[in-house]
Amino acid sequence: MQKPIITVVAILLTALSLNAQDTSPRYPLIPYPTALRPATGQFTVTAKTPVVSADKRFSNEAGQLRTLLESGLGKTLPTMGSGPRIVLQHDPSVTAAEGYALTITPQQVTLKAAQPVGMFRAVQTIRQLLPVSVEKPGTTVASLPLPAVTIQDQPAYNWRGMHLDVSRHFFSIDYLREFIDRLALYKFNKFHLHLTDDQGWRLEIKAYPKLTSEGAWRTYNNQDSVVLKRAQTNPDFDLPKQFLRQQNGKTQYGGFYTQAQMRDLIAYAAARHVEIIPEIDMPGHLSAAINAYPMLSCTGQSGWGKTFSVPICPCNEPTYTFMETVLSEVIALFPSPYVHIGADEVEKSTWSQTPACQELMKREGIKNVEELQSYFVHRMERFVQSKGKKLMVWDDALEGGLKPSTAVMYWRSWVKDAPQKAARNGNDVVMTPVSTLYFDSPPGSQSVENVYKLAVVPEGVTPQRANQFLGAQANTWTEYIPTENRVDYMTMPRMTALSEVVWTGKKDYPSFQQRLLPHLLRMEQLGIHYRLPDLSGFAEENVFVDKATLRIRKPLDSYILRYTTDGNQPQATSPTLPDGLVIDKPQTVSVAAFTPSGVRGDVYTLRYQQQAYANPVTVSAPKAGLQVRYFKKAFRKVAEMQPLTADSTFTTTNLLVPSSVNAPSFGLQYRGYLTVPETGVYSFFYTCDDGGVLHIADRLVVDNDGNHFPIEKSGQVALSKGAHPFSADFIEGGGGFTLKLKYSLNGSAPQDIPDSWFSH
Template identity: 55%
Template sequence: MIAFLRKNAGIRLAIPLLFSWFSANAQDAAKFPLIPYPTKLIPGKGLFAITPRTTVSGEAFKSEAKELAALLAKGLGQKLTPAKSQSAAAISIIKSADITASESYRLTIKPNHVEILANSGAGVFHAIETIRQLLPASIEKGIASKKLVLPVLTIEDEPAYEWRGMHLDVSRHFFSISYLKKFIDRMALYKMNKLHLHLTDDQGWRIEIKKYPKLTEEGAWRTFNNQDSMCMKRSKDNPDFVIDKEHIIQRDGKTLYGGFYTQQEMKGIVAYAAARHIDIIPEIDMPGHMMAAINSYPFLTCNGENKWGALFTKPICPCNETTFEFAQNVFTEIMDIFPSKYIHIGGDEVDRTDWGKSDACKALMEKEGIKDLAALQSYFINRMEKFFNSKGRKLIGWDEIIEGGISPTAIVMYWRGWVPKAPVEAVKNGNTVIMTPGEPLYFDNQPDQYAVDRVYHFNPIPKVLNAQEAKSIIGAQANIWTEQIPSERRADYMAMPRMTALAEMLWTNQPDKYQSYLQRLVRQYSRMDAMGINYRLPDLPGLLNEYVFTDEGKLSIASPLSTLTIRYTTDGSLPGVGSAVLPTPLVIKKSQLIRVAAFTPNGTRGDVYNLNYTQQQMLGPVKIAPPKPGLACTYYKAYFKATTFMKDAKVDSTFTTDKIEVPATVKAPSFGITYKGYIDVPADGIYSFYLTCDDGGVLKIGPNMVVNNDGNHSAQERSGQVALKMGAHPFQLDFIEGGGGFKLGLKYSVNGSVPQDVPAGWFKN
């Protein structure tokens, strides 16, 4: 029997004699640039040559054998010789009862024979994708070679987690059938197995429902909204924000945006994904996020109104039988399209206000003994789950569904990172949980230099769960919400290469392989180029947002890839392929804006970096009375859109701290904190500060704003510099949390040193 490593919800066996191969060195990783890296890889000596005379045989897995033969034929430019028998085949695919895990496989490559052992088509397909990555990237373009070669090796492989997912929101912005196929192909390459399609929301209904034709006749189209206009504004500097024109039509003198999938089209996509062993999970979001449906069918609400409340749109009414008739009719057609055993009902961000005013809801709550509006939502979810179960399906909902009580058979998808107890409570209730927290798995959040690292090192298992409870966490997925993703190019940019980090975390689950992964990722870029993926180029290292200098500044940037050219402008214009190449170094003698960007050989531009240089005299220290340690802090228990609004807010409490962090005692969903006092630096120098906030923060030292990271946004780092003489300087940090990540951190460096936490002893008040 094949001795696979068993990974049970992140808990590992430690038997050195069996698992010493975990310490595969970087040399092997460079030679075998596989993502995700196999559970076990033993390199050999020699090569297996693939020619048109190579045969492929696999009687138990005919469709997968055909897939492999087509892949090799694409690389050779001609079809392979048909195998006359299993024993005569150069490449044999064999069903093996010794391999019990459904997605496991064993791949053995010898100089004269290749063998794939598996117990399922999924296992075979994963082996084929491994072979695909061992072949040259040119195979993706169909560039023919007279001979292909595979390295001699043995791979024993299986995933750490059952659920390895990606989510795509096609409601806010719509994506074509051809792009869905491309997206599925990329998932398959990296051994992802669940595609969660968010098919409906307030902004558009994207799937044909024959019983309710107006859902797509009307609900699939809209005039441009605020999300579209935001993208149009950003497209002036970045063409990736140009809305895909194929989804814009003219109707009755109006310009409309949208589109939908017919049931037949979607069945084709489901079949396409199934051939690649990817399960498509449909989401019809209810009872909230239903404005697109209510516009056409107002009977779905409690009072006929359809508008935005304080935060969210009005939901459908769980107290009328017509609502359940509608929902069951819709999901019956959905189940006919999607054979997946999982159906996602949403259940998030529900404004329940109108339910409390409804006579029908008051009567239902009294009749059923429903204690509050959260429990009324659970009544709706639980009733729909019984309907799903009657059809042989399992219900998935966002983690809000646990608030009013749910059955232990529902599956909970955890996204609210600011409610860490939610997945724990779900597990304690007996529910299966899929982890999708906004930080770091909302891929619509703007990536930065730490994005890939955060995804790779994400641990799906909450620390408070024991080994047995951890088994209820079946995996994770990344979510791509498309309010600000209007094009296929932008979707590519946001997903890649973060998807590769998630794929390896969920399959290999060995955080110590991170440096090896980074080396292999560099090798993957050529394959992404061949596949036409508009991936995000590697970050230009070590750059700040704001620079200061006293006499002159110098800018030098080491290219993260040898193939990239770094170009710059000083007149405020965007760098282009015709802009000057950045010298080493660029000497700056006056205050100015330097804009830099990396370019690929084909002219693709990476992120544009705006580097503000300010000439500044060193700030002298101030004299202070005998200081006390730490900073004086003012806490405001309120919601703020920006830090400036705190100045007129009511103070809730005060405290002193010597750490820049969110205090563990803070439980309010939204708040603000001002950290005020002095920073006592030990030497003259140019000090760099790195402020990470979720949501916003502003750092001032002396009279200068050093870092501006203001506003409501996901965790991001902004940086700046200030020239300080030794001694104490006025220090103020304003921080706001809008309800989300509770992330705050401050690091410093001096004269280019490695960033580190600001010493507690530097803070005085």
């Protein structure tokens, strides 16, 4: 059973006399090693440098290191020789399977490990220390420098995963190989493939050929319609033409992997020490299978219930025959010790209405449909265990009861005690909270930092239970992610932050930010369409009194900032943004950064309006803090609170949500005054999950309304020194909330608003 292995970190740090991470550009490593001692000088790799490995157990890793270096040098390297060389050595004193030691001096590079997987991790560290030019095919140099250093390294957690949904939208085997390559680069070891869902069945099952001949294809659904509309302005949303076919006069979209293709992919991943975990979702999310084999549902047909799709029927024995046959082929194909069956979001209404289910529940003493789902899960677990495998499910399955032997992936952030409940039940847990690690949620200015702040072991877990938290994984659901470029954009660079969280154990976000910048250049060489860093120094809604000057600092010198003022989006041919663009009339400026290869970052639309300084108001006998009206109800927009009577009222010192606000869905109205210490143009940055609207001096400053993931929106207001009416509305629809408000004055760095500024 895999467990966290963080106990040796302190020992290694002491041995190397380190107290902090070295943020020098010489060591731009992600994830950061357990312990690193800087050294002076460098080792220079040339075409004469031997790569020596006397131990056959490391032949795969030595071969991959040699291929990497030869690609960068354009020459074949010797495998033996004296003088400066690179040596791979077996070292049984390295106790962790994935642990390694790396020493680079001007005379020699020495990689030590006890297991091949540890040696492979060492090779990836070498890869990150090499110039980024090694990543671009066809680019060769005469020599490759490696900075001198001593590293002792091993992971903090044994589950370091990424997930990709290939059911909602299909992705080629070639892209999956590329995805595995980047997992290896950042020392991930798990690749969770979501192979089946309502929208498509993606794996060949020889016993049931219609699962792919019919279940792998669909006519355009409502999600396809959404992405095709977005494709009109962003080609990253266009459906890949190679996955379209004409069938019976209709255009169908889809595809599947043959077992031979999947076997090759599994071998490719294994050579890079990445384990592929298959997910065959059941008993819900199976419309693709039911469409092909209608007898699987209790009603004999597919369809939708109140919330989710009609599931398979757990009360008919042919259902179990079908699922066990499917799982038998899956288990024979995938060497992973885990089999994931989902068991989430099950629409159980057809079960309660089916005589066969009523009879089964009576016979087995099952009290409700939640326990009926557990009955199904337990039967599947017995079968999976009979094949020598371990069952894994989403945390929804806890509701009806799980055996301690089942591994649980926690995703429902709004069910805050689910991880603790699973641990108390004896289940191993992998953290995948939707609030942080669902990479299908829109990335924003704080998304990388939010990932970096993840607690792998949540609060409230006793030290005795901490070892049941195997690690963490980010999930990429693809309802609205139809292309490889879009997957790149949604996952990168967020996944680099996760890699450090689950490998290093010790976090240092400022250091990570510095080390990330060289990795963006590496991603560019690799052809990864990553999301460029956010531009800053402005608000979306801007004001000026006489005139304003737009200045944007580039995250990387290699980026080019281009802009338009005619309503069109910036293109590679648009004018370059000057160092200071003077704004002296109301207008809209669109700005985007471009990489040297032509990849465009997010387009920022900056609206400018002229505004006089708002006059302050007189507040008689002000009291500290803001008054708050509390509504215990779900809202789609903040305006829906307006006509209602609040359930209660209270006072807060700042714009925050006290612990007494514990309704699953709620709305809050903050009212009072904001007293600013000097006259100026103030920018406000309002982060909401779900929605919020901010007014100051009776002027709309930020509109961040609606139900959505955490999003920061910004606006400006011109204020004279003194007190001004303050109004902030906030709604939480369920699933965990985020509420933050920061300000800046005349372009200064955003900061928290002092409590002393608020009164009522």
